[in-house]
Amino acid sequence: MALREKNAARVAVVGAGPGGLAAAMLLAAEGYRVEVYEKRDTVGGRSGLLQLGAYRFDRGATFLMMPHLLEELFTAAGRSLENYVTLLRLDPLYSLHFGETVFKPSTDxxxxxxxxxxxxxxxxxxxxxxxxxxxxxxxxxxxxxxxxxxxxxxxxxxxxxxxxxxxxxxxxxxxxxxxxxxxxxxxxxxxxxxxxxxxxxxxxxxxxxxxxxxxxxxGLYHPIGGINKVLQAMSEVIAEHGESVHTSCGVKQILVQNGRANGLLLENGEKVEADYIVLGADFGTAMTELFEPGLLKRYTPQKIDRKRYSCSTAMLYLGVNGAVDLSHHSVHFAEDYRRNVEDITRRGVLSADASIYVHNPSVLDPTLAPAGKSALYVLMPVPNLTADIDWAQEGARIQEEMMNRLQRLPGLADLPQRVEESLFFSPLDWQNQLDVYNGATFNLAHNLGQMMYLRPHNTFQEIEGIWLVGGGTHPGSGLPTIFESAKISVRLLKAHDETVRSRAVRAGFTGKGVSL
Incomplete structure (x- = not known):
């Protein structure tokens, strides 16, 4: 457990996604008093655990690269990653299917x-x-x-x-x-x-x-139990340092007084005082829902709407009886790939012939399904909710199309008869169930107007005492960069806190008051 000063600053972290957990872990190791508040009953956000009966799935992210960055994160928190998670190196990286041609690249x-x-x-x-x-x-x-x-x-x-x-x-x-x-x-x-x-x-x-x-x-790696295990490990480290992650405990509003954040109003009505806030919630949702209406000027609802957002994804999670003869990662390209991509990103329509990605971790990891069975995850990139698509109407059809596409793969013609558990997840579900703005699964787009200085800053510009982490701030989306956002924001928060405390010490000699 970290040694904590009696007057250590209180940090409230909004959201137990990868960025929020990484920041909380680092801050807890530095001796800050840290409380994480997560709306859902599990940690990980859109990269958390999904359980269907006896089957377990990574809800979102399935690619883990550059594990040395993750190891550095745990080392900075006084821990060793290998004590929490077992990583398997994938070889080949994935199988890429272009009709009958299958390309399987390697790190060799x-x-x-x-x-x-x-x-x-x-x-x-x-x-x-x-x-x-x-x-x-x-x-x-x-x-x-x-x-x-x-x-x-x-x-x-x-x-x-x-x-x-x-x-x-x-x-x-x-x-x-x-x-x-x-x-x-x-x-x-x-x-x-x-x-x-x-x-x-x-x-x-x-x-x-x-x-x-x-x-x-x-290379690419698979953590035994899924990427959600990495995020659960971060939660464990936070607890080992004596700090808390509160699940099923959503945040209704960030409390602001005189231009400075000073706490949270929880959905259960409780008020939480804090010296600093780390905001790890989805960026668009946080800007439009977590502040008093009219408070923000740079990020008004109209300005948030005008930003560019990533595509979304239609998801199919299947608990399958028997083995599935596919690589751990496989991408099955549309015959006209460029048209498929432009349907998603420019025309805002659903492609007649779409690419799909299939995650078949049970080929390597026996912990995700009962013996002899498979946890199969299928992703189809689709337009986000800014497109004129009625997902309440189209969802069932797209689910059927995804199943039909799977049945055309070798060895999966009988797939419907083998499915024991099934869940379809649409862009509307990403928005309504996981608070992903516009259902944009990968957050803000990474066009030139939304990179580096032009991306929302790690130190929040509008309200003092808030730092951003996650895919909606610099350096961007994807697990490695989200973890880097946490490192950056923690450094900035610490530097600010040290400056405040230094001023307080000096003020002690002059009788002046200084607040955090």
Missing amino acids: GHQTEEEIERLFPGNGKGYRQFMADEEDKFERVMPLLQRPFQSPRDYVKKDVLRALPKLHATDTVYNRLSKYFADERLRYAFTFQAKYLGMSPWECPGTFTILSYLEHRY
């Missing part, structure tokens, strides 16, 4: 190059060049993801100037990959990761080619 560069030459002759050299170029790019870009951008002056610092020639921010992910690969399918194999940001590779800034590089360079 020579093996992947040979596979590329076998399936897409003449493209191996491009792969080698891509990996070399991206290694240099990532080394330059990573520092920008580990510090705040809170002033235009942050753009003229040395790390930005060094990274600028490699940022490719005015280019697109698809255009960048076209410089390396001639085969369209191979381009898709290295650009589909733009979907992690909820964006089209034809629109996503070229900076984010590093996503596919990171997978190929550092």
Whole structure:
């Protein structure tokens, strides 16, 4: 348990998602008095545990990369990740299905190059060049993801100037990959990761080619029990430091007095006093629902509506009798992939032929389903709720289409007869059940107007005493960057607190009063 000063500052954390839990864990280890408030009965937010009968699923995130960042997070909290979670390295990374062609890349560069030459002759050299170029790019870009951008002056610092020639921010992910690969399918194999940001590779800034590089360079991992186990472990560490995570305890409003946050009003009517607030709730929902109407000027409901949001996802969670002969991760591309992507991101319609992602963790992890059975997770990217789609009307049809698509995969023709548990989750469910604004599963989009300084800042600009964490602040969405947002915001909060306390000490000699 952390040693805590008698007058340690009180921090209230809104939301037990990945960002909120990471920040709370770090603050608890530093001796702050920390209370986390979570509306749902489990931790993890949109990345938490979903249980259907005897089957267990990760509700959202299933890709875990760069585990060394997670290990650093636990080390900073005085703990070792391996004491809480067992990680399995995936090889191959995933299987990518283009009709009859199946590409299974690996972190073994020579093996992947040979596979590329076998399936897409003449493209191996491009792969080698891509990996070399991206290694240099990532080394330059990573520092920008580990510090705040809170002033235009942050753009003229040395790390930005060094990274600028490699940022490719005015280019697109698809255009960048076209410089390396001639085969369209191979381009898709290295650009589909733009979907992690909820964006089209034809629109996503070229900076984010590093996503596919990171997978190929550092690999992908599966925590036994699912990614939700990592988040549960964070909750355990918070408790071990003597602090609390309150589930089934939603926040109704952030209390503000004289331009400064001083506590929370809970949904049960209780008021909680706090010196500082860490806001880990979904950004759009928090701005429109957690502050007194009319209080915010920069983030009015009208301005929040005008921001760009990621796509959404239609989800199908299936408890299946028997084994499923699919890789741990598999992506099944639409025949006309570009049209499918533009349906989602530009036209706002449901594609007649859609891509799907299937997570089949039971092929490696026996803890998620009864013996001999499988917990199958199916994701179809779809437009968010700004599109004119009536999900109350369309949900049943899309669920049937997803099942039909699965039945066309080898060995799954009899899938409906094998399903023991089933849950369909639409963009409307993301919004209504998990408070995801516009059902935008991947939060704010990552277009140029919403990156770095132009993304909501880690130190909240409108109200003093609030720090943001999660996908709606810098550096962005995706677990590694969400964890970095927590590290950044905790550093900023600590620096502020130390300044306040230093002033208080000085004021003690002069008789002046200083408040947190």
